[in-house]
Amino acid sequence: MVLRSTVKKLFSADKELSKTLKNIFGFYPGNVFLYQLAFRHKSASQEIINGYRVSNERLEYLGDAILSAVVADFLFKKFPYKNEGFLTEMRARIVSRVSLNKLSQKLGIDQLVQKSKDQRNPFRSANGDAFEAFIGAMFLDKGYNFTRKILIERIISTHLDMDALEKHEINPKSRLIEWAQKEKKVVEFKLVSELGEGYRKQYMVEVLLDSQSFSKAQDFSIKGAEQLAAERTLLAINQVDNTID
Numbered sequence: 001m002v003l004r005s006t007v008k009k010l011f012s013a014d015k016e017l018s019k020t021l022k023n024i025f026g027f028y029p030g031n032v033f034l035y036q037l038a039f040r041h042k043s044a045s046q047e048i049i050n051g052y053r054v055s056n057e058r059l060e061y062l063g064d065a066i067l068s069a070v071v072a073d074f075l076f077k078k079f080p081y082k083n084e085g086f087l088t089e090m091r092a093r094i095v096s097r098v099s100l101n102k103l104s105q106k107l108g109i110d111q112l113v114q115k116s117k118d119q120r121n122p123f124r125s126a127n128g129d130a131f132e133a134f135i136g137a138m139f140l141d142k143g144y145n146f147t148r149k150i151l152i153e154r155i156i157s158t159h160l161d162m163d164a165l166e167k168h169e170i171n172p173k174s175r176l177i178e179w180a181q182k183e184k185k186v187v188e189f190k191l192v193s194e195l196g197e198g199y200r201k202q203y204m205v206e207v208l209l210d211s212q213s214f215s216k217a218q219d220f221s222i223k224g225a226e227q228l229a230a231e232r233t234l235l236a237i238n239q240v241d242n243t244i245d
Helices: 002-025 032-038 057-078 084-094 097-107 126-142 144-159 162-167 172-182 222-241
Strands: 046-049 052-054 187-195 202-209 212-219
Touching: 002 032, 032 057, 032 126, 057 084, 057 126, 057 144, 084 162, 097 126, 097 144, 126 144, 172 187, 172 222, 187 222, 202 222, 212 222
Parallel strands: none
Antiparallel strands: 046 052, 187 202, 202 212
16 A cells, blocks of 8 residues: 555656646657756755765756857857857856856746755755756757757747847856956955865855965855855945946
């Protein structure tokens, strides 16, 4: 009876996830296990054998590569007369953690993510990570062409405003580097320390201008800490001389 109840519960969960994916993206999964894994954050990982823990990290790695390739192809065709620098910046804006977190919430993926309920750790990138892992799962389940079609027709064309993205600045680090080059200053991003362990680890990054410390910031990724520190540096510079538009 216990086994039958467990099987029934698992089957019900599979069916519910399949139905949810159909409602959001217009398709039923072939291998629903891949999608279940895609929504399992590392903070809720499961040990299967010899200490090896299963989470969505490997699928996230794969999905990141697929998403980057699809977005690069999409932008290349949408903006035939734009240079490489513009295309690179637009791709960075679309695949940024901020953008992916917002997309995840807009699509309802954030409601599917399984993660620790530890209130001390907000796991700010968990939703964006799950979105990339979902793409990795879809690629393994349906192939590249199918994944590309869903990304472009169901997500990029439907939920992203290209005009707004083109005008909106979401990369403080790039902006700071451009300003430093214009002002003939040397900007450095220095990893100062690592705080905590495992999925709770945070990174402290310091911004130096001409070897002078300007600001520090910490985040759950080095990239995120660099962006936060760059943003604080830009604010400090603006307060002093308003040299950045």
